[in-house]
Amino acid sequence: TLVTVSLSSFASEPIQPIERPADIDQSKAALGMKLFFDPRLSKSGFLSCNSCHNLSMGGSDNLKTSIGHNWQQGPINSPTVLNAGLSLAQFWDGRAATLKEQAGGPIANPVEMASSHKLVADVLKTIPQYRAEFQQVFGSPGIDIDRITDAIAEFEKTLVTPNSRFDRWLLGDTKAITARELAGYELFKSSGCTACHSGPAVGANSYHKLGLVRPYKTENAARGRIAVTGNKADEFVFKVPTLRNIELTYPYFHDGEVATLREAVALMGQLQLGRDFTADEVDKITAFLKTLTGDQPTFPLPLLPPSTEQTPQPEPFG
Amino acid sequence: TLVTVSLSSFASEPIQPIERPADIDQSKAALGMKLFFDPRLSKSGFLSCNSCHNLSMGGSDNLKTSIGHNWQQGPINSPTVLNAGLSLAQFWDGRAATLKEQAGGPIANPVEMASSHKLVADVLKTIPQYRAEFQQVFGSPGIDIDRITDAIAEFEKTLVTPNSRFDRWLLGDTKAITARELAGYELFKSSGCTACHSGPAVGANSYHKLGLVRPYKTENAARGRIAVTGNKADEFVFKVPTLRNIELTYPYFHDGEVATLREAVALMGQLQLGRDFTADEVDKITAFLKTLTGDQPTFPLPLLPPSTEQTPQPEPFG
Ligand code: HEC
Ligand code: HEC
Ligand code: HEC
Ligand code: HEC
Ligand SMILES: [Ca+2]
Ligand SMILES: [Ca+2]
Ligand SMILES: [Ca+2]
Ligand SMILES: [Mg+2]
Numbered sequence: 004t005l006v007t008v009s010l011s012s013f014a015s016e017p018i019q020p021i022e023r024p025a026d027i028d029q030s031k032a033a034l035g036m037k038l039f040f041d042p043r044l045s046k047s048g049f050l051s052c053n054s055c056h057n058l059s060m061g062g063s064d065n066l067k068t069s070i071g072h073n074w075q076q077g078p079i080n081s082p083t084v085l086n087a088g089l090s091l092a093q094f095w096d097g098r099a100a101t102l103k104e105q106a107g108g109p110i111a112n113p114v115e116m117a118s119s120h121k122l123v124a125d126v127l128k129t130i131p132q133y134r135a136e137f138q139q140v141f142g143s144p145g146i147d148i149d150r151i152t153d154a155i156a157e158f159e160k161t162l163v164t165p166n167s168r169f170d171r172w173l174l175g176d177t178k179a180i181t182a183r184e185l186a187g188y189e190l191f192k193s194s195g196c197t198a199c200h201s202g203p204a205v206g207a208n209s210y211h212k213l214g215l216v217r218p219y220k221t222e223n224a225a226r227g228r229i230a231v232t233g234n235k236a237d238e239f240v241f242k243v244p245t246l247r248n249i250e251l252t253y254p255y256f257h258d259g260e261v262a263t264l265r266e267a268v269a270l271m272g273q274l275q276l277g278r279d280f281t282a283d284e285v286d287k288i289t290a291f292l293k294t295l296t297g298d299q300p301t302f303p304l305p306l307l308p309p310s311t312e313q314t315p316q317p318e319p320f321g
Numbered sequence: 322t323l324v325t326v327s328l329s330s331f332a333s334e335p336i337q338p339i340e341r342p343a344d345i346d347q348s349k350a351a352l353g354m355k356l357f358f359d360p361r362l363s364k365s366g367f368l369s370c371n372s373c374h375n376l377s378m379g380g381s382d383n384l385k386t387s388i389g390h391n392w393q394q395g396p397i398n399s400p401t402v403l404n405a406g407l408s409l410a411q412f413w414d415g416r417a418a419t420l421k422e423q424a425g426g427p428i429a430n431p432v433e434m435a436s437s438h439k440l441v442a443d444v445l446k447t448i449p450q451y452r453a454e455f456q457q458v459f460g461s462p463g464i465d466i467d468r469i470t471d472a473i474a475e476f477e478k479t480l481v482t483p484n485s486r487f488d489r490w491l492l493g494d495t496k497a498i499t500a501r502e503l504a505g506y507e508l509f510k511s512s513g514c515t516a517c518h519s520g521p522a523v524g525a526n527s528y529h530k531l532g533l534v535r536p537y538k539t540e541n542a543a544r545g546r547i548a549v550t551g552n553k554a555d556e557f558v559f560k561v562p563t564l565r566n567i568e569l570t571y572p573y574f575h576d577g578e579v580a581t582l583r584e585a586v587a588l589m590g591q592l593q594l595g596r597d598f599t600a601d602e603v604d605k606i607t608a609f610l611k612t613l614t615g616d617q618p619t620f621p622l623p624l625l626p627p628s629t630e631q632t633p634q635p636e637p638f639g
Contacts, residue, residue, distance in 0.1 A: 060625050312580075
């Protein structure tokens, strides 16, 4: 049957379709969505996870480096939270093993949300609707950073983007991509991009050196996985980013210094493969990469429960 | 019939139920919603209308004064955009006649979004989906500040909050509010609050002096309508704020210095009516005011079209 043919066809491809996660705790994810949008997770009362991972815009902020508390300039480009659950680890250098472990970071990071795990729990505890919702979700009263990050991570697991045109092609719909896009995919495979960008996330399943063949010049201070392992060999080794929704997550590279997708493709050819693509080759690969934009998560804008007289007040200034 | 009774009963009340606006251009409002959520309306690419009028949180930012471009401290408390279409004019001093006129202000205000009317139009023009949507909505190609603010205003007109418990009571559902809340309403009327807070918005239909009986002490520099009229008599005269959704729009007063609703009620008694309410009276009125929280606008989080290689880049720093 057609289904068998198409399944066997994508089984032999280095990229697999995105699937919706099966095991979501819906009420926990609904709580996590509220928390993801709640600026009271920051000291200022102004910044939420969604400020820097804007789900209206592909799950990142489209800035070179982020704006944090007090308009501090962040050290590195904000990666998308879309499909982050498919990553082998979190952050550019993979220093957090899980989404749950990751979520505690920005809350307490002084250049991001600048709050503390205790303060955030104290804030949420003063809000009756949150108290009730945590109790309902976790089966007993109590709000702490463990439960907060657990719920946020459950929400993030839902942020997958299935049904891209490329996935429909993988699944057997031969008209889902154009001949030129297909040619771009063939070139992507034949030139070796899939050595690093493969699997359902088209990346995010290995660490590799940026500048394998020719060095990448940047003023950015990040040095990659050496910060985690201490191994000199891990200097400039980064988690290979997902290329899912890459059309939406400009600017590119960990320093955000690469403005356009065509530039990123041309640079990858040079830096990682020692290959100078022609303009037409770059265009073809870029056209293919744009077929990786999937269905964006859609849901009603969450409504957040109001603070009370007991809620510690935000401190936006000073 | 019951309907006749209930209609005649609210006809004699100083407050009327909120009605949904009848004449919305849905496709224009849908475009306006995107613009309301689009941080590319700001120089930094980081601040949208929704940053300071967060529709997850009652349409304001719940800060004393706002955070604008470069984390500049704004001069005044951010009023809610909910039901703003019912106001006799926009801003605390009423200096903009319409929502459309208002919307041009923050875009170009250096302490808010810090962009310019030309730059924002230039940004949107480089985005094919926006070009197509403006053409479809306005019937001819072209994007300029007039169309941008027209669409935003159309979206804002939809941001009404009908069906509050108090409105259900007004419409004849005698169980929609408690006896204590009703007592609070009776006290609100009998003490004279409705002289200023009346109509469907429970305010927003007149200008009045803050500190009519006793002066209000504030370090805030705003002097109210004198800035518009130049009349000395208009010093400390402000647009009477709507009390719809007042539970959600803390902190209170134009300087945001009043943290709790109970405090705001007690102060209003003293400053405007020369009356010192007992704690129980304050509580009752506060309980009534909380029945004015209506159905919040709910809609799917808008998805924004991506920038292109031609889009002027955001300038978050410097
Ligand atoms: C001020 C901006 C900012 C805020 C606020 C913020 N993040 Fe991030 N986020 C970043 C940046 C920058 C990185 C990359 C940091 C790094 O790799 O060293 C990141 C990394 C991540 C990652 C890892 C993605 C990957 O592929 O490695 C996840 C997941 C994430 N953030 C989720 C969250 C959650 C959940 C919140 C709220 C609790 C949050 N972020 C708040 C800027 C922000
Ligand atoms: C040897 C591994 C490797 C190969 C081969 C490789 N990449 Fe990459 N790719 C990476 C790494 C690592 C990064 C992250 C670079 C950084 O730190 O900014 C990256 C980043 C990218 C980005 C930017 C992603 C983002 O979100 O910023 C694009 C686009 C990209 N690669 C496309 C390609 C294409 C197209 C090819 C083939 C021409 C290719 N890559 C080959 C490892 C590789
Ligand atoms: C940086 C914060 C900030 C941003 C961004 C912002 N506003 Fe405001 N908004 C305010 C403040 C503060 C006021 C009150 C100013 C005054 O009265 O002088 C206000 C007033 C208003 C009012 C008048 C409400 C009333 O009852 O008087 C409306 C309507 C409004 N804004 C809509 C918008 C729209 C639409 C945008 C985006 C185009 C926007 N705002 C962007 C902070 C902001
Ligand atoms: C003479 C006119 C007048 C009367 C009478 C009056 N108010 Fe007000 N009220 C105002 C004005 C003007 C403001 C705006 C004050 C400012 O500039 O911050 C206001 C503000 C408020 C606020 C804060 C709104 C916000 O969003 O910050 C509340 C709550 C309130 N009034 C409740 C009451 C109650 C309860 C009474 C009766 C006890 C009352 N008012 C009587 C004119 C009046
Ligand atoms: Ca646990
Ligand atoms: Ca990026
Ligand atoms: Ca307020
Ligand atoms: Mg809403």
